[in-house]
Amino acid sequence: MFSFCTDPAALEGFQWFSCYLTTGKHMSMYWAVGTVLLLLSITAPTALAFGFAGASAARSNVAPLRWIGKTYIAVVRGIPDIAFFLFFVIALDQAFEYIRHRIKCPDWDEPVRQGNDFIVCTAAKLPLGNAPQWVHETYGFLLAVLTFAIVFGAFAANVLFGAMRAVPKGQLETAEAYGMSRRQTFWRVLVPQMWVYALPGLSNLWMVLIKATPLLFLLGVEDIVYWARELGGAKQPQFTDYPHPDWRMWYFAALLVFYLCFTKVSEVVLDKIMAKLTHGQATAAGEAQRKAAA
């Protein structure tokens, strides 16, 4: 990285560290932080969409739709989420391959499950066996994102379902009195008003989502936990220019600090947003704000 890094063995103290921390592998670790941020930025809106769909389904008039929505919300209660993560990654992968298998190889007559194997025809493999490495990595990452979105979508659905019920009845009755249809009432009155009630739950969810990102490691993505374990382990002089003893403790200490800063910043920002949203609202918090100003 730097010009003085050509002979690492001769370096001391600060210079050694500035070279050590900018090796190619460390750069991959910093990129992995980007992976976490990317995951958050894709998962959060997707989970919100899943949640919105789930909550709308749960209060639908059509009974089967309502059952699906309620089951979706209820099924995450009582089961450890990490079990969901481990389950969905395999289950989704097999589901996709099975669907492609049915479409691409209609005349395949053997069963898909043979003993302990899950066999689909070569054309249905996902990603294809001859695909480059980056396709495999992206596919793994997308599976992880989808898994996160499904699990957190259920949490979000629960929050939004509560928020939809918290909107004062009078508002909805007024909308009906004006002759709005059910659909119009939903989109023009209920949805715009529910966000104030949903925000405390959603911001809590955001914090939880941040704290769930290290679980990417369990889903086989090369994330920061993976790199911290890789880079922290003891390095022998014959294999690397930068030998060091077992530093995994310090790498994980750094991760701990990273997450602490991340949650702290989010907390501050979310408090600001909440203060903005409650401004002028006829809620207890809004009342307190008005009194404090006076």
Place this chain on the structure above:
Amino acid sequence: MSCWETIADYALRSQGIGERLLPRTDFTLCQQFTLIGSGMIWNIYFGIVALCSGFFLATAVAMGKAARNPWVRKPAEWFIFVFRGSPLFIQFFFAYFVFLSLKDVSSFFDPLTSAWAGALVVLFLNTAAYSGEIFYGALQSIPKGDTEAADAYGLSGWSRFRRVIWPTMLRLAWPAYTNEAIFLFHATTLVFFSGFPATQQRGDALYYANYFADKTFNPFIPYPILAGYFIVLTLVVIGIFGLVNNRLNRHLPQDARRKIKVRPQIIR
């Protein structure tokens, strides 16, 4: 091999008692039920011990955070912030490697590198921080009249705390604390996926469920079994905490008692 033999062989496998080799081929439903159930012993052990010990530290932390003296308040605030602000998964990894390096200092720390003690310490501190925050919130919302009544009766110091503040705090915090207990039991599944080794394949329920899913490449059997076990465990926890809730509220009229509402779980 009949199912009874399987149960005899594997029911205590997670504790290292019984058949040493895990099944490798021809997995039966019975084997999956037995082994995953055997792993639940660990989840229950971690959950119960961490909850019971964490309860006392949580009370102390809550009192500390509510204290006026900054030398007491600041450490309590930081303790809660560090354990609630970072992922439990990272805490496990960090603690494991700290314990590994402590091992070189003195053999006194040896047990901490194995899951039964090391992971327990982390779970203990973690639940203490989460419940400490819950108890702190409850302390803040104790009705003013209660403490004034205590003053009027001439109660002070320890007896004021023991007879008025503490019971009221528990009563207010109990529904949220029930949720915390459920989350803690769920969090115990992380132990064997985060550094702490499962020596001789003695793991918890999720460890065995994952083992079966890897070997059979069929997630649709072991994970639902695991889910079933956890739903039963959750219901038991809710039942026990409900009994305590009734006892805490026994002086209130029947319809004024606060029911425990279970909210969806939250990952740490």
